[in-house]
Amino acid sequence: MNEITQQTRPLQDLSSHVLARLEAMLDAPAWHGGGRLPPEAELARQFGVSRPVLRKALVKMREAGRIVSRRGSANFVQPRADVVPATTDIQSLSIQTVFDMKRCMRFRQVVECAAAEDAARLCDPEAIRGIEEAHRRMLTLPRGEGVLEADFAFHMAVAQAARNPYFTFALGTMRNQIKLTMEFTRKLQERPADQVAPRVVEEHSRVLEAIKAGDPALARDVMNFHMRQSVIRLLGEESG
Structure with missing residues:
Protein backbone atom coordinates (compact mmCIF):
# COMPACT_ATOMS: atom_id res chain seq x y z
CA MET A 1 0.00 0.00 0.00
CA GLN A 78 -14.28 27.73 -23.75
CA PRO A 79 -14.79 31.47 -24.25
CA ARG A 80 -16.04 33.76 -21.52
CA ALA A 81 -18.59 36.53 -21.68
CA ASP A 82 -18.67 38.21 -18.29
CA VAL A 83 -20.40 41.43 -19.33
CA VAL A 84 -23.58 42.28 -21.19
CA PRO A 85 -24.27 45.71 -22.74
CA ALA A 86 -24.50 48.45 -20.10
CA THR A 87 -27.76 49.73 -21.59
CA THR A 88 -29.74 46.73 -20.31
CA ASP A 89 -31.67 46.56 -17.08
CA ILE A 90 -30.99 42.86 -16.54
CA GLN A 91 -28.40 41.40 -14.22
CA SER A 92 -25.14 40.57 -15.94
CA LEU A 93 -24.97 37.03 -17.28
CA SER A 94 -21.89 35.00 -17.97
CA ILE A 95 -21.18 32.26 -20.48
CA GLN A 96 -18.53 29.97 -19.07
CA THR A 97 -19.32 26.54 -20.52
CA VAL A 98 -21.09 24.75 -23.36
CA PHE A 99 -23.95 24.14 -20.90
CA ASP A 100 -24.34 27.92 -20.56
CA MET A 101 -24.41 28.21 -24.35
CA LYS A 102 -27.13 25.57 -24.57
CA ARG A 103 -29.23 27.47 -22.03
CA CYS A 104 -28.72 30.66 -24.01
CA MET A 105 -29.78 28.85 -27.20
CA ARG A 106 -32.85 27.45 -25.44
CA PHE A 107 -33.95 30.95 -24.43
CA ARG A 108 -33.34 32.17 -27.98
CA GLN A 109 -35.42 29.28 -29.29
CA VAL A 110 -38.43 30.36 -27.22
CA VAL A 111 -38.10 34.03 -28.14
CA GLU A 112 -37.25 33.64 -31.81
CA CYS A 113 -39.89 31.02 -32.58
CA ALA A 114 -42.53 33.34 -31.14
CA ALA A 115 -41.08 36.30 -33.08
CA ALA A 116 -41.14 34.36 -36.36
CA GLU A 117 -44.73 33.28 -35.72
CA ASP A 118 -45.89 36.84 -35.04
CA ALA A 119 -43.91 38.17 -38.01
CA ALA A 120 -45.73 35.74 -40.30
CA ARG A 121 -49.09 36.60 -38.76
CA LEU A 122 -48.55 40.32 -39.39
CA CYS A 123 -46.87 39.72 -42.76
CA ASP A 124 -45.85 43.39 -42.94
CA PRO A 125 -44.37 44.15 -46.42
CA GLU A 126 -41.90 46.73 -45.13
CA ALA A 127 -40.66 44.44 -42.37
CA ILE A 128 -40.32 41.55 -44.82
CA ARG A 129 -38.15 43.72 -47.04
CA GLY A 130 -35.88 44.20 -44.03
CA ILE A 131 -35.59 40.42 -43.58
CA GLU A 132 -34.92 39.98 -47.31
CA GLU A 133 -32.17 42.60 -47.19
CA ALA A 134 -30.51 40.87 -44.22
CA HIS A 135 -30.76 37.52 -46.02
CA ARG A 136 -29.25 39.01 -49.20
CA ARG A 137 -26.36 40.40 -47.18
CA MET A 138 -25.39 36.87 -46.11
CA LEU A 139 -25.60 35.67 -49.72
CA THR A 140 -23.41 38.49 -51.04
CA LEU A 141 -21.03 38.92 -48.12
CA PRO A 142 -17.79 40.55 -49.36
CA ARG A 143 -14.69 38.40 -49.03
CA GLY A 144 -12.95 39.00 -45.71
CA GLU A 145 -16.05 40.40 -43.98
CA GLY A 146 -17.14 38.44 -40.90
CA VAL A 147 -20.43 36.60 -41.17
CA LEU A 148 -21.40 36.98 -37.50
CA GLU A 149 -22.90 40.46 -37.82
CA ALA A 150 -24.84 39.48 -40.95
CA ASP A 151 -26.21 36.39 -39.22
CA PHE A 152 -27.27 38.37 -36.15
CA ALA A 153 -28.82 41.06 -38.38
CA PHE A 154 -31.10 38.46 -39.96
CA HIS A 155 -32.42 37.33 -36.58
CA MET A 156 -32.90 40.94 -35.47
CA ALA A 157 -34.83 41.66 -38.67
CA VAL A 158 -37.20 38.77 -37.90
CA ALA A 159 -37.65 40.08 -34.35
CA GLN A 160 -38.38 43.58 -35.70
CA ALA A 161 -40.94 42.14 -38.13
CA ALA A 162 -42.96 40.91 -35.14
CA ARG A 163 -43.57 44.58 -34.25
CA ASN A 164 -43.03 43.81 -30.56
CA PRO A 165 -40.18 45.79 -28.98
CA TYR A 166 -39.65 43.14 -26.32
CA PHE A 167 -38.39 40.68 -28.92
CA THR A 168 -35.73 43.08 -30.20
CA PHE A 169 -34.87 44.09 -26.63
CA ALA A 170 -34.36 40.45 -25.60
CA LEU A 171 -32.08 39.70 -28.56
CA GLY A 172 -30.23 42.99 -28.22
CA THR A 173 -29.34 42.35 -24.59
CA MET A 174 -28.02 38.91 -25.56
CA ARG A 175 -25.81 40.20 -28.37
CA ASN A 176 -22.50 39.39 -26.64
CA GLN A 177 -23.62 35.93 -25.59
CA ILE A 178 -24.98 35.13 -29.06
CA LYS A 179 -21.78 36.35 -30.70
CA LEU A 180 -19.63 34.25 -28.39
CA THR A 181 -21.72 31.16 -29.08
CA MET A 182 -21.48 31.71 -32.84
CA GLU A 183 -17.72 32.28 -32.67
CA PHE A 184 -17.18 29.17 -30.59
CA THR A 185 -19.24 27.06 -32.99
CA ARG A 186 -17.16 28.32 -35.91
CA LYS A 187 -13.95 27.47 -34.08
CA LEU A 188 -15.20 23.97 -33.32
CA GLN A 189 -15.94 23.49 -37.02
CA GLU A 190 -12.66 25.20 -37.99
CA ARG A 191 -14.59 27.46 -40.36
CA PRO A 192 -13.12 30.85 -41.42
CA ALA A 193 -14.85 33.92 -40.03
CA ASP A 194 -15.91 35.05 -43.51
CA GLN A 195 -17.23 31.68 -44.71
CA VAL A 196 -21.02 31.46 -44.92
CA ALA A 197 -22.36 28.01 -44.04
CA PRO A 198 -24.76 26.83 -46.80
CA ARG A 199 -26.95 25.01 -44.24
CA VAL A 200 -27.47 28.22 -42.28
CA VAL A 201 -28.37 30.16 -45.43
CA GLU A 202 -30.87 27.47 -46.41
CA GLU A 203 -32.46 27.51 -42.96
CA HIS A 204 -32.70 31.30 -43.02
CA SER A 205 -34.31 31.09 -46.46
CA ARG A 206 -37.00 28.73 -45.16
CA VAL A 207 -37.76 31.13 -42.30
CA LEU A 208 -38.03 34.04 -44.73
CA GLU A 209 -40.33 32.16 -47.12
CA ALA A 210 -42.65 31.06 -44.31
CA ILE A 211 -42.98 34.65 -43.07
CA LYS A 212 -43.59 35.93 -46.62
CA ALA A 213 -46.27 33.26 -47.06
CA GLY A 214 -48.04 34.55 -43.94
CA ASP A 215 -48.00 31.09 -42.36
CA PRO A 216 -47.44 31.51 -38.57
CA ALA A 217 -47.33 27.77 -37.79
CA LEU A 218 -44.79 27.06 -40.52
CA ALA A 219 -42.70 30.08 -39.53
CA ARG A 220 -42.54 28.81 -35.95
CA ASP A 221 -41.65 25.30 -37.11
CA VAL A 222 -38.84 26.30 -39.46
CA MET A 223 -37.35 28.72 -36.92
CA ASN A 224 -37.53 25.96 -34.31
CA PHE A 225 -35.71 23.62 -36.71
CA HIS A 226 -33.04 26.27 -37.32
CA MET A 227 -32.44 26.80 -33.61
CA ARG A 228 -32.25 23.05 -32.93
CA GLN A 229 -29.76 22.66 -35.77
CA SER A 230 -27.69 25.45 -34.22
CA VAL A 231 -27.41 23.42 -31.02
CA ILE A 232 -26.42 20.34 -33.04
CA ARG A 233 -23.70 22.35 -34.79
CA LEU A 234 -22.45 23.62 -31.43
CA LEU A 235 -22.18 20.12 -29.99
CA GLY A 236 -20.65 18.62 -33.09
CA GLU A 237 -23.35 15.97 -33.35
CA GLU A 238 -24.88 14.57 -36.49
CA SER A 239 -28.48 15.48 -37.17
CA GLY A 240 -30.80 12.55 -37.26
Missing part, protein backbone atom coordinates in the same frame (compact mmCIF):
# COMPACT_ATOMS: atom_id res chain seq x y z
CA ASN A 2 2.76 2.41 0.94
CA GLU A 3 4.71 1.40 -2.15
CA ILE A 4 1.72 2.19 -4.36
CA THR A 5 1.27 5.55 -2.68
CA GLN A 6 4.93 6.41 -3.21
CA GLN A 7 4.66 5.46 -6.88
CA THR A 8 1.50 7.44 -7.58
CA ARG A 9 2.21 10.58 -5.59
CA PRO A 10 4.87 11.97 -7.98
CA LEU A 11 2.48 11.55 -10.93
CA GLN A 12 -0.32 13.29 -9.03
CA ASP A 13 1.96 16.13 -7.99
CA LEU A 14 3.26 16.54 -11.54
CA SER A 15 -0.27 16.53 -12.94
CA SER A 16 -1.30 19.21 -10.41
CA HIS A 17 1.68 21.30 -11.48
CA VAL A 18 0.70 21.00 -15.15
CA LEU A 19 -2.90 21.86 -14.25
CA ALA A 20 -1.75 25.05 -12.54
CA ARG A 21 0.32 26.00 -15.58
CA LEU A 22 -2.60 25.30 -17.93
CA GLU A 23 -4.94 27.44 -15.83
CA ALA A 24 -2.42 30.28 -15.82
CA MET A 25 -2.03 30.00 -19.59
CA LEU A 26 -5.79 30.14 -20.22
CA ASP A 27 -6.16 33.15 -17.93
CA ALA A 28 -4.13 35.17 -20.43
CA PRO A 29 -6.15 37.66 -22.55
CA ALA A 30 -5.25 35.77 -25.73
CA TRP A 31 -7.52 32.90 -24.64
CA HIS A 32 -10.49 34.92 -23.36
CA GLY A 33 -12.31 34.41 -26.65
CA GLY A 34 -11.68 30.68 -26.64
CA GLY A 35 -9.76 28.74 -29.27
CA ARG A 36 -8.18 25.43 -30.12
CA LEU A 37 -5.44 24.12 -27.85
CA PRO A 38 -2.23 22.82 -29.45
CA PRO A 39 -2.08 19.02 -29.96
CA GLU A 40 -1.43 16.95 -26.84
CA ALA A 41 2.04 15.93 -28.03
CA GLU A 42 3.01 19.57 -28.49
CA LEU A 43 1.59 20.61 -25.11
CA ALA A 44 3.39 17.73 -23.39
CA ARG A 45 6.68 18.86 -24.91
CA GLN A 46 5.96 22.46 -23.95
CA PHE A 47 5.39 21.50 -20.31
CA GLY A 48 8.15 18.91 -20.25
CA VAL A 49 5.88 16.03 -19.18
CA SER A 50 4.55 12.79 -20.61
CA ARG A 51 1.21 12.66 -22.39
CA PRO A 52 -0.42 10.59 -19.59
CA VAL A 53 0.50 13.32 -17.11
CA LEU A 54 -0.86 16.00 -19.44
CA ARG A 55 -4.09 14.06 -19.97
CA LYS A 56 -4.77 13.93 -16.24
CA ALA A 57 -4.55 17.72 -16.15
CA LEU A 58 -6.78 18.02 -19.23
CA VAL A 59 -9.42 15.84 -17.58
CA LYS A 60 -9.48 18.25 -14.64
CA MET A 61 -9.80 21.18 -17.04
CA ARG A 62 -12.78 19.53 -18.73
CA GLU A 63 -14.44 18.79 -15.39
CA ALA A 64 -13.98 22.44 -14.43
CA GLY A 65 -15.60 23.58 -17.67
CA ARG A 66 -12.48 25.34 -18.96
CA ILE A 67 -12.12 23.20 -22.08
CA VAL A 68 -14.34 20.98 -24.19
CA SER A 69 -13.37 18.04 -26.38
CA ARG A 70 -15.17 17.47 -29.63
CA ARG A 71 -15.39 13.91 -30.88
CA GLY A 72 -12.68 13.20 -33.43
CA SER A 73 -11.15 16.64 -32.92
CA ALA A 74 -8.94 18.54 -30.49
CA ASN A 75 -9.43 20.30 -27.15
CA PHE A 76 -11.06 23.72 -27.31
CA VAL A 77 -10.85 26.47 -24.72
Whole structure:
Protein backbone atom coordinates (compact mmCIF):
# COMPACT_ATOMS: atom_id res chain seq x y z
CA MET A 1 0.00 0.00 0.00
CA ASN A 2 2.76 2.41 0.94
CA GLU A 3 4.71 1.40 -2.15
CA ILE A 4 1.72 2.19 -4.36
CA THR A 5 1.27 5.55 -2.68
CA GLN A 6 4.93 6.41 -3.21
CA GLN A 7 4.66 5.46 -6.88
CA THR A 8 1.50 7.44 -7.58
CA ARG A 9 2.21 10.58 -5.59
CA PRO A 10 4.87 11.97 -7.98
CA LEU A 11 2.48 11.55 -10.93
CA GLN A 12 -0.32 13.29 -9.03
CA ASP A 13 1.96 16.13 -7.99
CA LEU A 14 3.26 16.54 -11.54
CA SER A 15 -0.27 16.53 -12.94
CA SER A 16 -1.30 19.21 -10.41
CA HIS A 17 1.68 21.30 -11.48
CA VAL A 18 0.70 21.00 -15.15
CA LEU A 19 -2.90 21.86 -14.25
CA ALA A 20 -1.75 25.05 -12.54
CA ARG A 21 0.32 26.00 -15.58
CA LEU A 22 -2.60 25.30 -17.93
CA GLU A 23 -4.94 27.44 -15.83
CA ALA A 24 -2.42 30.28 -15.82
CA MET A 25 -2.03 30.00 -19.59
CA LEU A 26 -5.79 30.14 -20.22
CA ASP A 27 -6.16 33.15 -17.93
CA ALA A 28 -4.13 35.17 -20.43
CA PRO A 29 -6.15 37.66 -22.55
CA ALA A 30 -5.25 35.77 -25.73
CA TRP A 31 -7.52 32.90 -24.64
CA HIS A 32 -10.49 34.92 -23.36
CA GLY A 33 -12.31 34.41 -26.65
CA GLY A 34 -11.68 30.68 -26.64
CA GLY A 35 -9.76 28.74 -29.27
CA ARG A 36 -8.18 25.43 -30.12
CA LEU A 37 -5.44 24.12 -27.85
CA PRO A 38 -2.23 22.82 -29.45
CA PRO A 39 -2.08 19.02 -29.96
CA GLU A 40 -1.43 16.95 -26.84
CA ALA A 41 2.04 15.93 -28.03
CA GLU A 42 3.01 19.57 -28.49
CA LEU A 43 1.59 20.61 -25.11
CA ALA A 44 3.39 17.73 -23.39
CA ARG A 45 6.68 18.86 -24.91
CA GLN A 46 5.96 22.46 -23.95
CA PHE A 47 5.39 21.50 -20.31
CA GLY A 48 8.15 18.91 -20.25
CA VAL A 49 5.88 16.03 -19.18
CA SER A 50 4.55 12.79 -20.61
CA ARG A 51 1.21 12.66 -22.39
CA PRO A 52 -0.42 10.59 -19.59
CA VAL A 53 0.50 13.32 -17.11
CA LEU A 54 -0.86 16.00 -19.44
CA ARG A 55 -4.09 14.06 -19.97
CA LYS A 56 -4.77 13.93 -16.24
CA ALA A 57 -4.55 17.72 -16.15
CA LEU A 58 -6.78 18.02 -19.23
CA VAL A 59 -9.42 15.84 -17.58
CA LYS A 60 -9.48 18.25 -14.64
CA MET A 61 -9.80 21.18 -17.04
CA ARG A 62 -12.78 19.53 -18.73
CA GLU A 63 -14.44 18.79 -15.39
CA ALA A 64 -13.98 22.44 -14.43
CA GLY A 65 -15.60 23.58 -17.67
CA ARG A 66 -12.48 25.34 -18.96
CA ILE A 67 -12.12 23.20 -22.08
CA VAL A 68 -14.34 20.98 -24.19
CA SER A 69 -13.37 18.04 -26.38
CA ARG A 70 -15.17 17.47 -29.63
CA ARG A 71 -15.39 13.91 -30.88
CA GLY A 72 -12.68 13.20 -33.43
CA SER A 73 -11.15 16.64 -32.92
CA ALA A 74 -8.94 18.54 -30.49
CA ASN A 75 -9.43 20.30 -27.15
CA PHE A 76 -11.06 23.72 -27.31
CA VAL A 77 -10.85 26.47 -24.72
CA GLN A 78 -14.28 27.73 -23.75
CA PRO A 79 -14.79 31.47 -24.25
CA ARG A 80 -16.04 33.76 -21.52
CA ALA A 81 -18.59 36.53 -21.68
CA ASP A 82 -18.67 38.21 -18.29
CA VAL A 83 -20.40 41.43 -19.33
CA VAL A 84 -23.58 42.28 -21.19
CA PRO A 85 -24.27 45.71 -22.74
CA ALA A 86 -24.50 48.45 -20.10
CA THR A 87 -27.76 49.73 -21.59
CA THR A 88 -29.74 46.73 -20.31
CA ASP A 89 -31.67 46.56 -17.08
CA ILE A 90 -30.99 42.86 -16.54
CA GLN A 91 -28.40 41.40 -14.22
CA SER A 92 -25.14 40.57 -15.94
CA LEU A 93 -24.97 37.03 -17.28
CA SER A 94 -21.89 35.00 -17.97
CA ILE A 95 -21.18 32.26 -20.48
CA GLN A 96 -18.53 29.97 -19.07
CA THR A 97 -19.32 26.54 -20.52
CA VAL A 98 -21.09 24.75 -23.36
CA PHE A 99 -23.95 24.14 -20.90
CA ASP A 100 -24.34 27.92 -20.56
CA MET A 101 -24.41 28.21 -24.35
CA LYS A 102 -27.13 25.57 -24.57
CA ARG A 103 -29.23 27.47 -22.03
CA CYS A 104 -28.72 30.66 -24.01
CA MET A 105 -29.78 28.85 -27.20
CA ARG A 106 -32.85 27.45 -25.44
CA PHE A 107 -33.95 30.95 -24.43
CA ARG A 108 -33.34 32.17 -27.98
CA GLN A 109 -35.42 29.28 -29.29
CA VAL A 110 -38.43 30.36 -27.22
CA VAL A 111 -38.10 34.03 -28.14
CA GLU A 112 -37.25 33.64 -31.81
CA CYS A 113 -39.89 31.02 -32.58
CA ALA A 114 -42.53 33.34 -31.14
CA ALA A 115 -41.08 36.30 -33.08
CA ALA A 116 -41.14 34.36 -36.36
CA GLU A 117 -44.73 33.28 -35.72
CA ASP A 118 -45.89 36.84 -35.04
CA ALA A 119 -43.91 38.17 -38.01
CA ALA A 120 -45.73 35.74 -40.30
CA ARG A 121 -49.09 36.60 -38.76
CA LEU A 122 -48.55 40.32 -39.39
CA CYS A 123 -46.87 39.72 -42.76
CA ASP A 124 -45.85 43.39 -42.94
CA PRO A 125 -44.37 44.15 -46.42
CA GLU A 126 -41.90 46.73 -45.13
CA ALA A 127 -40.66 44.44 -42.37
CA ILE A 128 -40.32 41.55 -44.82
CA ARG A 129 -38.15 43.72 -47.04
CA GLY A 130 -35.88 44.20 -44.03
CA ILE A 131 -35.59 40.42 -43.58
CA GLU A 132 -34.92 39.98 -47.31
CA GLU A 133 -32.17 42.60 -47.19
CA ALA A 134 -30.51 40.87 -44.22
CA HIS A 135 -30.76 37.52 -46.02
CA ARG A 136 -29.25 39.01 -49.20
CA ARG A 137 -26.36 40.40 -47.18
CA MET A 138 -25.39 36.87 -46.11
CA LEU A 139 -25.60 35.67 -49.72
CA THR A 140 -23.41 38.49 -51.04
CA LEU A 141 -21.03 38.92 -48.12
CA PRO A 142 -17.79 40.55 -49.36
CA ARG A 143 -14.69 38.40 -49.03
CA GLY A 144 -12.95 39.00 -45.71
CA GLU A 145 -16.05 40.40 -43.98
CA GLY A 146 -17.14 38.44 -40.90
CA VAL A 147 -20.43 36.60 -41.17
CA LEU A 148 -21.40 36.98 -37.50
CA GLU A 149 -22.90 40.46 -37.82
CA ALA A 150 -24.84 39.48 -40.95
CA ASP A 151 -26.21 36.39 -39.22
CA PHE A 152 -27.27 38.37 -36.15
CA ALA A 153 -28.82 41.06 -38.38
CA PHE A 154 -31.10 38.46 -39.96
CA HIS A 155 -32.42 37.33 -36.58
CA MET A 156 -32.90 40.94 -35.47
CA ALA A 157 -34.83 41.66 -38.67
CA VAL A 158 -37.20 38.77 -37.90
CA ALA A 159 -37.65 40.08 -34.35
CA GLN A 160 -38.38 43.58 -35.70
CA ALA A 161 -40.94 42.14 -38.13
CA ALA A 162 -42.96 40.91 -35.14
CA ARG A 163 -43.57 44.58 -34.25
CA ASN A 164 -43.03 43.81 -30.56
CA PRO A 165 -40.18 45.79 -28.98
CA TYR A 166 -39.65 43.14 -26.32
CA PHE A 167 -38.39 40.68 -28.92
CA THR A 168 -35.73 43.08 -30.20
CA PHE A 169 -34.87 44.09 -26.63
CA ALA A 170 -34.36 40.45 -25.60
CA LEU A 171 -32.08 39.70 -28.56
CA GLY A 172 -30.23 42.99 -28.22
CA THR A 173 -29.34 42.35 -24.59
CA MET A 174 -28.02 38.91 -25.56
CA ARG A 175 -25.81 40.20 -28.37
CA ASN A 176 -22.50 39.39 -26.64
CA GLN A 177 -23.62 35.93 -25.59
CA ILE A 178 -24.98 35.13 -29.06
CA LYS A 179 -21.78 36.35 -30.70
CA LEU A 180 -19.63 34.25 -28.39
CA THR A 181 -21.72 31.16 -29.08
CA MET A 182 -21.48 31.71 -32.84
CA GLU A 183 -17.72 32.28 -32.67
CA PHE A 184 -17.18 29.17 -30.59
CA THR A 185 -19.24 27.06 -32.99
CA ARG A 186 -17.16 28.32 -35.91
CA LYS A 187 -13.95 27.47 -34.08
CA LEU A 188 -15.20 23.97 -33.32
CA GLN A 189 -15.94 23.49 -37.02
CA GLU A 190 -12.66 25.20 -37.99
CA ARG A 191 -14.59 27.46 -40.36
CA PRO A 192 -13.12 30.85 -41.42
CA ALA A 193 -14.85 33.92 -40.03
CA ASP A 194 -15.91 35.05 -43.51
CA GLN A 195 -17.23 31.68 -44.71
CA VAL A 196 -21.02 31.46 -44.92
CA ALA A 197 -22.36 28.01 -44.04
CA PRO A 198 -24.76 26.83 -46.80
CA ARG A 199 -26.95 25.01 -44.24
CA VAL A 200 -27.47 28.22 -42.28
CA VAL A 201 -28.37 30.16 -45.43
CA GLU A 202 -30.87 27.47 -46.41
CA GLU A 203 -32.46 27.51 -42.96
CA HIS A 204 -32.70 31.30 -43.02
CA SER A 205 -34.31 31.09 -46.46
CA ARG A 206 -37.00 28.73 -45.16
CA VAL A 207 -37.76 31.13 -42.30
CA LEU A 208 -38.03 34.04 -44.73
CA GLU A 209 -40.33 32.16 -47.12
CA ALA A 210 -42.65 31.06 -44.31
CA ILE A 211 -42.98 34.65 -43.07
CA LYS A 212 -43.59 35.93 -46.62
CA ALA A 213 -46.27 33.26 -47.06
CA GLY A 214 -48.04 34.55 -43.94
CA ASP A 215 -48.00 31.09 -42.36
CA PRO A 216 -47.44 31.51 -38.57
CA ALA A 217 -47.33 27.77 -37.79
CA LEU A 218 -44.79 27.06 -40.52
CA ALA A 219 -42.70 30.08 -39.53
CA ARG A 220 -42.54 28.81 -35.95
CA ASP A 221 -41.65 25.30 -37.11
CA VAL A 222 -38.84 26.30 -39.46
CA MET A 223 -37.35 28.72 -36.92
CA ASN A 224 -37.53 25.96 -34.31
CA PHE A 225 -35.71 23.62 -36.71
CA HIS A 226 -33.04 26.27 -37.32
CA MET A 227 -32.44 26.80 -33.61
CA ARG A 228 -32.25 23.05 -32.93
CA GLN A 229 -29.76 22.66 -35.77
CA SER A 230 -27.69 25.45 -34.22
CA VAL A 231 -27.41 23.42 -31.02
CA ILE A 232 -26.42 20.34 -33.04
CA ARG A 233 -23.70 22.35 -34.79
CA LEU A 234 -22.45 23.62 -31.43
CA LEU A 235 -22.18 20.12 -29.99
CA GLY A 236 -20.65 18.62 -33.09
CA GLU A 237 -23.35 15.97 -33.35
CA GLU A 238 -24.88 14.57 -36.49
CA SER A 239 -28.48 15.48 -37.17
CA GLY A 240 -30.80 12.55 -37.26
